[in-house]
Amino acid sequence: MAFRDQDASIMQELAISLNSHLVACQLKLEQYERPKFHCDLALRFDPNNMKLRYQRAQAFLGMILVDDVSTDLETTLKFVPKNHTMLKESRKLEEGFVSKSEVSVQVVANMMN
Numbered sequence: 746m747a748f749r750d751q752d753a754s755i756m757q758e759l760a761i762s763l764n765s766h767l768v769a770c771q772l773k774l775e776q777y778e779r780p781k782f783h784c785d786l787a788l789r790f791d792p793n794n795m796k797l798r799y800q801r802a803q804a805f806l807g808m809i810l811v812d813d814v815s816t817d818l819e820t821t822l823k824f825v826p827k828n829h830t831m832l833k834e835s836r837k838l839e840e841g842f843v844s845k846s847e848v849s850v851q852v853v854a855n856m857m858n
Contacts, residue, residue, distance in 0.1 A: 757790045761797070768800045777807030795821045799830070 764787035768780040784801035788794060802817035821828065 761787045761790050761794065765794075765797060765800065768797070768804070772800065772803055772807070775807065777804045780804040781808070793824060795825050795828075 764783040768783045768787075771777075771780045771783070781801055781804040784797045784804065787797050788801070791797070798817045798821045802813075802821070805813040805817065
């Protein structure tokens, strides 16, 4: 039995939904590496999915990958410029977080002590 276009579309929607829900659960458990994987997988089907981009930004933030967080938030704000949650997260980055290279220097310095 061959898949029809409609079947393929339904499968894509299910894959996106499933991965998004897995990400939400993993973020609640503060498991940050798997959510990035699931977001990347689902974004292959729908690269403009702002919920997945936001979730991936949360995963990057949890892994202290600040430059990647910034990229996903900027992309999201281009599509949804008045999204209050995205604006709040973006302000957090501007106010208090350091760049990825500064974090790497701090991690190495802490390892040496």
